Amino acid sequence: MGTLLTQLPALLGVLVGTLGTILATSLADRARWRRSQNVRWDERRLDAYVDYAHALKESYAVALRMTAHLRPGSHSHPIDRDEGLVRLAESDARRTVVWENLLLLGDEPTVVAAATWRDAVWQVERLARGIVGAPTGISEQLARVNEARDGYYRAARQSLGVRGGSVEQSAALRQALTDRTMVAADSAVRANDG
Template sequence: MGSLLAQLPALIGVLIGTVGTIVATSLADRSRWRRTQTVRWDERRLDAYAEFARALKEVHATAGRLLPGRKGPPVDRERELANLVEADFRHTLAWENVLLLGDGPTVTAARAWRDAVWAIERLVRGVPTDAELTDLLHRANEARDHFYDAARDGLGVGGGSVAQATLLQSRLGDRDLPFTRDVHPG
């Protein structure tokens, strides 16, 4: 009995060491799993944002080719309207991923950009609007800037501003609408 009592501190030390190792390993594994999940969802969120931006930009570009006063070669209006319907469909699918995976500020900014592009699309389809075309274009460009800012913030992307609206607005100052090069996807 005395030898057991003499070995008790060593056994307690081994037991505490084992429990400590198990707890430390468990916490490290949990932390690694959380980091892996964060990276996984950030990658999916990035893909969703990029696909949404590409699809909405396609709608914007297609509508832009149909705007009155546009410079460039003539377009087949019926073909471009059909292209617009297809682009809207792709945009709708991409929008669902943004709703599913996006954070609140990015979804709000995406909605504002979508609504601004829809205003241009409605103008192209002949729906009357109170806004001037240049205002609609500038609003869409500003909304795009806000979307990219929100998406970059949500994903933790640094590097400063990527805003384009002010630059594009200065290009539209004379109302000649040379904007088609600015609304092509990319």
């Protein structure tokens, strides 16, 4: 019994050390698991954000090609209306599928920004489909699309924790559109004068 009492502090030390090791290992494993889950979901969220942007840009590019004749100085390659309608239908189907992933994985600000961008593109698509007549302010519609896209990318970058400053394009695109419109108008005046 005397030996047990002399060895009791050592046994308690081993027991406390073992329990401490188990606890520390468990906490470290739990933290590692959380980090791996966060990385896993961030990768999927990034894929959802990129897939949605690609699908929406595809629809927008087709709509731009279908409305090229309405925009003096446009660099869009015109497309046959029937072919354009088929492509719009196909891209709309793809966009609908990737929208579901975005709803599942995206955070609220990014989903709201995505819906704003989608709505702006829909206005150009409605024009391309002939649902609405040619507006006098098509340049403003295109500017809204670009601003909404900037808002989407800003929200997506925030959601993913991407740093590095602004990547907004709308101001530069608005200026380029204004410059092309002025050149086209100037060319039309010269043609009428000549």
